[in-house]
Amino acid sequence: MVRFESVGLRYGRVSGAETAPEVLRDITFALPEGAFRWLLGPSGAGKSSLLKMMYLAVLPTRGHLSILGADIDRTPRKALPRLRRRIGVVFQDFRLLQHLSAFDNVALPLRIAGRPEGQIRADVTELLRWVGLARKLGARPPELSGGEQQRVAIARAVIVRPSLLLADEPTGNLDEPQAERLMQLFQELNRLGTTVIVATHNDTLVARHPGAALRLDHGRLVAHG
Amino acid sequence: MKVPSASLRPAGFDELGLRQALADRMLPLLVAAMAFLAALAAAGWFGTAALARHWQDGAGSALTLQIPNPTGPAERGSRNRLDSALTLLSATAGIASVHSLSDEELGELLRPWLGTSAEHLSVPMPAVVAVHLTSGSMDIGPLNAQLQAAVPGAVLEDHGVWLRRLSALAWSLQACSGLALLLVAAVATAVIAVATRAGLSARREAIEIVHGLGATDSYIAGRFAARATTLAAIGGLIGALLAVPALLTLASVVAPFSGAKALPETVFDVLAALPPGLWMSLLIIPGGAALIGFLTAQGTVRRWLRQLP
Structure with a gap:
């Protein structure tokens, strides 16, 4: 499902021939289909970079990466979009399109995948009702609170029923009951077979939902299990 | 899907x-x-x-002959001046074709200067003969001398060079x-x-x-x-x-x-x-x-x- 073998990542060059330092070094682990993992570590440990590689926003500069059974080194670039459509991501900063309504933001992955508009309308309305935004379908992100935007971002990530769900600090803008409700959603998706990886600093949340964790420190994987 | x-x-x-x-x-x-x-x-x-295109066509008829008083009697024989000139031209080596312009064609030529009423002017008009050569150019001196002898006052013009230049332009x-x-x-x-x-x-x-x-x-x-x-x-x-x-x-x-x-x-x-x-x-x-x-x-x-x- 997800496999890292001696993976390293560096961003661009500093100047001339001098290369930037690696932000991730010698990462090796494998996750089976349907796994749940916390992704833990102090700020700057490389959690976001690890997630970026998993949702194919950056590619490893060395080592081998396999996502959803596809060996990324051997996958042609034009095949990556189809792979990305099977990955749901909840970003720390939401990354919603500010000029689109909540409905259109959530509908976007389905429209990109070419789903029929009738099915999109039913699915998106139902999901936004489930996250408590039934009355805000037409609201644009600037008209929504941080928590509401976070819920739109979560709805957009899960609307495609992804095989792999990645979340970067998903509870950062949610109150305790909302955070708990989100964890229940993640656990439900995980129970249905979705592989879920949640990066967080929220120790209380982790304590309440104990589970296996990937722990990073200074760009290295220091614990897995 | x-x-x-x-x-x-x-x-x-x-x-x-x-x-x-x-x-x-x-x-x-x-x-x-x-x-x-x-x-x-x-x-x-x-x-x-x-x-x-117009000038290119013009360059092909490399010579133009103007014959004042075309219907008057020629110097020799019983024919008029125009027929005499046409006979002489037809018998000259190096000339592919000879065409005497009709009144309509003359009117077409003069229209840029005289307008659409050129065909109906009451002034005496010379006959104009377009001469196409078999090759690009010829020395018109001997032909001109023969024409002056047969049809005095005829004006032979070689404007092919200028038309070719205009065409190139x-x-x-x-x-x-x-x-x-x-x-x-x-x-x-x-x-x-x-x-x-x-x-x-x-x-x-x-x-x-x-x-x-x-x-x-x-x-x-x-x-x-x-x-x-x-x-x-x-x-x-x-x-x-x-x-x-x-x-x-x-x-x-x-x-x-x-x-x-x-x-x-x-x-x-x-x-x-x-x-x-x-x-x-x-x-x-x-x-x-x-x-x-x-x-x-x-x-x-x-x-x-x-x-x-």
């Missing part, structure tokens, strides 16, 4: 926010200016092509028009490329989000191309429409030289005022602008997207 169908997308769904990023004023305005210039260059192309002017057309197309391409790049910079975050959600290069380039094609087509249409009155005005200025009516009265006159090829060009310009918009946006966006994994 079936292949994505563009028709399923709601009309006007603007996920990349291109209505703001590729605004609907500046780009169509610039493309309209380019289309206007393209129409003028096309008019230059067709105008100079007609001139070049017209061809070079036509080439300039063609180059101007190419230059206009290149500038239009550059304008659309710059606008597209500005749109890419303005909507970088939205593109990255859509790309991250699994949009292909074709999907993203298609959104930009659709917008650029629409704006370029609108600009092309405006430019071509604005060019019509300008070209009709120019056509009315040169009407006395081409024999057309200075002021068109009917729709047919308006259509006849410009050559059919130019009307066709005016129809093609909006489509050409749209095609340039489509191809430029596709190329620019696809090249830009290669920086994303």
Whole structure:
């Protein structure tokens, strides 16, 4: 499902021939289909970079990466979009399109995948009702609170029923009951077979939902299990 | 899942926010200016092509013979002066054909100077004989001497050299028009490329989000191309429409030289005022602008997207 073998990542060059330092070094682990993992570590440990590689926003500069059974080194670039459509991501900063309504933001992955508009309308309305935004379908992100935007971002990530769900600090803008409700959603998706990886600093949340964790420190994987 | 169908997308769904990023004023305005210039260059192309053809034909009849008092008796024999000259010319080696211009043809020649009433003038007109040579040129001295002996007062002119020079000039002017057309197309391409790049910079975050959600290069380039094609087509249409009155005005200025009516009265006159090829060009310009918009946006966006994994 997800496999890292001696993976390293560096961003661009500093100047001339001098290369930037690696932000991730010698990462090796494998996750089976349907796994749940916390992704833990102090700020700057490389959690976001690890997630970026998993949702194919950056590619490893060395080592081998396999996502959803596809060996990324051997996958042609034009095949990556189809792979990305099977990955749901909840970003720390939401990354919603500010000029689109909540409905259109959530509908976007389905429209990109070419789903029929009738099915999109039913699915998106139902999901936004489930996250408590039934009355805000037409609201644009600037008209929504941080928590509401976070819920739109979560709805957009899960609307495609992804095989792999990645979340970067998903509870950062949610109150305790909302955070708990989100964890229940993640656990439900995980129970249905979705592989879920949640990066967080929220120790209380982790304590309440104990589970296996990937722990990073200074760009290295220091614990897995 | 079936292949994505563009028709399923709601009309006007603007996920990349291109209505703001590729605004609907500046780009169509610039493309309209380019289309206007393209129409003028096309008019230059067709105008100079007609001139070049006309002069080229003229250069083929390398000699012109004018015979004053053509019906008067010749110096020798019983024939009149014109027949005598024609007989002499026909018997001369190096001459392919001899053609005595009819009154209508003379009128056609004189119309740029005397207008459409040239055929009905009451002044005595000389006969004009167009002489086509078998080769490019000949020494007209001996022929001229023979003609003066047989038909005194006849004027033999070798204007082939000048017509060939004028014809070459017209061809070079036509080439300039063609180059101007190419230059206009290149500038239009550059304008659309710059606008597209500005749109890419303005909507970088939205593109990255859509790309991250699994949009292909074709999907993203298609959104930009659709917008650029629409704006370029609108600009092309405006430019071509604005060019019509300008070209009709120019056509009315040169009407006395081409024999057309200075002021068109009917729709047919308006259509006849410009050559059919130019009307066709005016129809093609909006489509050409749209095609340039489509191809430029596709190329620019696809090249830009290669920086994303």
